[in-house]
Amino acid sequence: MMEQPVPGGLRARIADHVVGRIVSGEWQPGDRIPSENDLVATFGVSRMTVHHALRDLTARGFLVRRSGSGTFVAEPGAYVAEYRHLDVIEEIAERGGRYRAEVLRRDLRPAMASEAEAFGIAIGEAIFHAVVLHYEDDLPLELEDRLIAPRFLPDAMAVDLSARTLFSRLMLVRPYREGSEVVRAVTGSEEERRLLDAAPGLPCLEVSRRTWSPEGVVTVARMLRAGERARLEGRVRSIGEAVAVR
Amino acid sequence: MMEQPVPGGLRARIADHVVGRIVSGEWQPGDRIPSENDLVATFGVSRMTVHHALRDLTARGFLVRRSGSGTFVAEPGAYVAEYRHLDVIEEIAERGGRYRAEVLRRDLRPAMASEAEAFGIAIGEAIFHAVVLHYEDDLPLELEDRLIAPRFLPDAMAVDLSARTLFSRLMLVRPYREGSEVVRAVTGSEEERRLLDAAPGLPCLEVSRRTWSPEGVVTVARMLRAGERARLEGRVRSIGEAVAVR
DNA sequence: TAGTGGTCTAGACCACGTA
DNA sequence: ACGTGGTCTAGACCACTAG
Numbered sequence: 462m463m464e465q466p467v468p469g470g471l472r473a474r475i476a477d478h479v480v481g482r483i484v485s486g487e488w489q490p491g492d493r494i495p496s497e498n499d500l501v502a503t504f505g506v507s508r509m510t511v512h513h514a515l516r517d518l519t520a521r522g523f524l525v526r527r528s529g530s531g532t533f534v535a536e537p538g539a540y541v542a543e544y545r546h547l548d549v550i551e552e553i554a555e556r557g558g559r560y561r562a563e564v565l566r567r568d569l570r571p572a573m574a575s576e577a578e579a580f581g582i583a584i585g586e587a588i589f590h591a592v593v594l595h596y597e598d599d600l601p602l603e604l605e606d607r608l609i610a611p612r613f614l615p616d617a618m619a620v621d622l623s624a625r626t627l628f629s630r631l632m633l634v635r636p637y638r639e640g641s642e643v644v645r646a647v648t649g650s651e652e653e654r655r656l657l658d659a660a661p662g663l664p665c666l667e668v669s670r671r672t673w674s675p676e677g678v679v680t681v682a683r684m685l686r687a688g689e690r691a692r693l694e695g696r697v698r699s700i701g702e703a704v705a706v707r
Numbered sequence: 708m709m710e711q712p713v714p715g716g717l718r719a720r721i722a723d724h725v726v727g728r729i730v731s732g733e734w735q736p737g738d739r740i741p742s743e744n745d746l747v748a749t750f751g752v753s754r755m756t757v758h759h760a761l762r763d764l765t766a767r768g769f770l771v772r773r774s775g776s777g778t779f780v781a782e783p784g785a786y787v788a789e790y791r792h793l794d795v796i797e798e799i800a801e802r803g804g805r806y807r808a809e810v811l812r813r814d815l816r817p818a819m820a821s822e823a824e825a826f827g828i829a830i831g832e833a834i835f836h837a838v839v840l841h842y843e844d845d846l847p848l849e850l851e852d853r854l855i856a857p858r859f860l861p862d863a864m865a866v867d868l869s870a871r872t873l874f875s876r877l878m879l880v881r882p883y884r885e886g887s888e889v890v891r892a893v894t895g896s897e898e899e900r901r902l903l904d905a906a907p908g909l910p911c912l913e914v915s916r917r918t919w920s921p922e923g924v925v926t927v928a929r930m931l932r933a934g935e936r937a938r939l940e941g942r943v944r945s946i947g948e949a950v951a952v953r
Numbered sequence: 954t955a956g957t958g959g960t961c962t963a964g965a966c967c968a969c970g971t972a
Numbered sequence: 973a974c975g976t977g978g979t980c981t982a983g984a985c986c987a988c989t990a991g
Contacts, residue, residue, distance in 0.1 A: 470978090470979070470980090471979080471980070472979080472980095483882075484881070484882075484920065484921060486880075490882060496956075496957065496958080497957080497958065498956085498957085506980080506981085507980065507981045507982060507983090508981090508982085508983090509755075509979095509980070509981070509982090510979085510980060510981080512958080512959080512960095513979090513980095515958090516959095520766070526957095526958065526959095527957085527958080527988090527989080528957065528958040528959060528987070528988055528989080529956080529957050529958065529987075529988035529989035529990075530956095530957065530958085530988080530989055530990075531956090531957060531958080531989090532957090532958080537878050537882040539791050539792060539793050539794075539797075540791070540792040540886075541789055541790065541791055541792070542789070542790045542792060542888050543787055543788070543789055543790075544787065544788045544789075544790070544890075544941075545785050545786070545787055546785060546786040546787070546788060546943075547785050548785070551785075632783050632945075635730075636729075636730075636736060636783040636945060638944075638945050639942070639943065639944055639945075640786075640942070640943035640944070641940070641941070641942055641943060642788050642940070642941045642942070642943045643938060643939065643940050643941075644790075644890060644912070644938070644939040644941070645912065645935075645937060645938050645939075646892035646893070646910035646911055646912040646934075646937050647892070647910060648908060648909075648910055662894060662908075663894075664892035664893060664894055664910030664911070665892055665910070666890070666891065666892040670943060672943065674730070675730065688892075689891075691891060691892050692889060692890070692891050693889065693890040693891075694887070694888070694889050695790075695887070695888045695889075695890070696885070696886070696887055696888070697792075697885065697886035697887060697888045697916060697918065698884075698885055698886075699878075699882060699884050699885070716959090716960070716961090717960080717961070718960080718961095742975075742976065742977080743976080743977065744975085744976085752961080752962085753961065753962045753963060753964090754962090754963085754964095755960095755961070755962070755963090756960085756961060756962080758977080758978080758979095759960090759961095761977090762978095772976095772977065772978090773969090773970080773976085773977080774968070774969055774970080774976065774977040774978060775968075775969035775970035775971075775975080775976050775977065776969080776970055776971075776975095776976065776977080777970095777975090777976060777977080778976090778977080
């Protein structure tokens with residue numbers, strides 16, 4: 462994610478020095494560390510080099526910098542876990558599996574009140590609704606229930622969903638977006654469990670995601686997986702309070 | 708997370724220009740964008756300024772840079788979801804709840820084979836094992852089963868767990884760590900469901916986390932929550948393939 | 954007022970990729 | 973051989989903070 466200084470580079474030497482003092486406990490959370498000019502004198506490098514090194518460490522959550530005041534060791538108040546979500550087709554391809562999709566529903570219909578509110582449109586305005594079951598090697602992997610604002614995918618009713626998912630197609634037209642997501646453990650409805658071939662008592666993992674572009678909400682989706690297929694693996698890193706995820 | 712250019716600054720002007728071309732679709736994923744020297748000429752700024760602007764956009768997932776080759780619009784092949792994990796006590800405090808802990812187990816015992824392997828120690832070497840049930844307003848919220856390498860928390864058998872969690876205590880001694888984490892939907896054992904006061908059929912969300920410092924594995928923990936209490940909320944952002952989370 | 958970090962300049966040398 | 977991005981220098985001005 463972050464640009465890492467080249468090993469052996471001057472930045473890396475400075476960064477290693479600072480991180481070393483922090484992880485050894487010599488510099489405690491909240492402590493003020495030497496100023497840029499101090500480090501310039503210590504290492505005999507230019508100020509820009511020191512600045513870059515400290516800037517990287519700030520982005521990585523080790524430091525908090527306050528202009529006019531100084532550089533401080535961050536208070537490690539939280540963890541951030543990062544999960545990489547691939548498109549279902551890519552995920553299956555990575556495992557070497559065979560992909561197949563079954564389209565269970567595909568409507569262009571008037572938006573209900575709750576949907577209109579979510580998308581910031583008027584009640585009754587057209588909204589695209591698709592339910593797709595994704596298979597890996599002929600076993601149901603994921604049930605996707607997705608709403609899309611038609612203006613972002615005008616040909617939504619016509620597109621072929623066997624080679625490219627709606628997710629991926631939206632990526633093509635609005636590649637750079639933000640969103641929020643909620644993960645829950647759920648039972649799922651009778652119907653959903655039947656579709657996912659979930660044994661009685663087998664819990665499901667539900668991921669609900671809402672994504673938007675600068676022009677408005679693009680899509681709202683609910684993805685359901687059952688049992689051992691429902692597994693999210695992520696990386697965790699310690700962060701300082703001041704750089705907490707917004 | 709990332710250092711954002713000051714609005715109105717030269718960096719921001721360059722970054723806005725580039726992002727604008729990308730989100731408008733004028734520059735497509737995979738396209739090569741103007742070189743640093745081109746942008747220097749276009750904007751009449753120094754190369755360092757252009758470099759910083761493009762560097763930030765790379766870290767933010769918009770661009771991929773290949774030394775000797777050029778700068779390219781990133782292929783948005785994946786999403787990254789970020790979840791902020793607070794310490795249980797802090798999480799409850801944020802909601803204004805009352806915290807209470809029940810220590811169900813607290814052992815310093817020989818490590819079994821699988822545990823020894825996970826921690827990189829010898830079989831039979833001492834390992835600290837704690838099981839704690841965290842209550843919010845006298846309702847069980849989370850069941851925590853944690854192993855700790857004793858060298859990182861030598862006084863583990865003596866510490867008071869009612870005011871500060873083991874998580875938070877480990878934070879104090881080894882604040883800057885990395886880890887991996889797996890989220891699953893599970894049923895949980897009879898015993899676990901009883902402790903969590905989980906109604907029959909109510910699924911549980913399990914978070915398994917392994918964290919390490921440069922000196923080795925610090926702790927392995929399994930956190931279990933039931934039903935609507937088991938809810939992870941995160942932010943999502945689009946990223947380019949080349950900056951995918953490692 | 955002195956020190957801090959934030960930003961920017963106008964040069965420079967380097968490793969690397971491509972032609 | 974040339975252009976690319978990566979790194980570094982030695983200055984500079986600024987807004988802000990603290991004593």
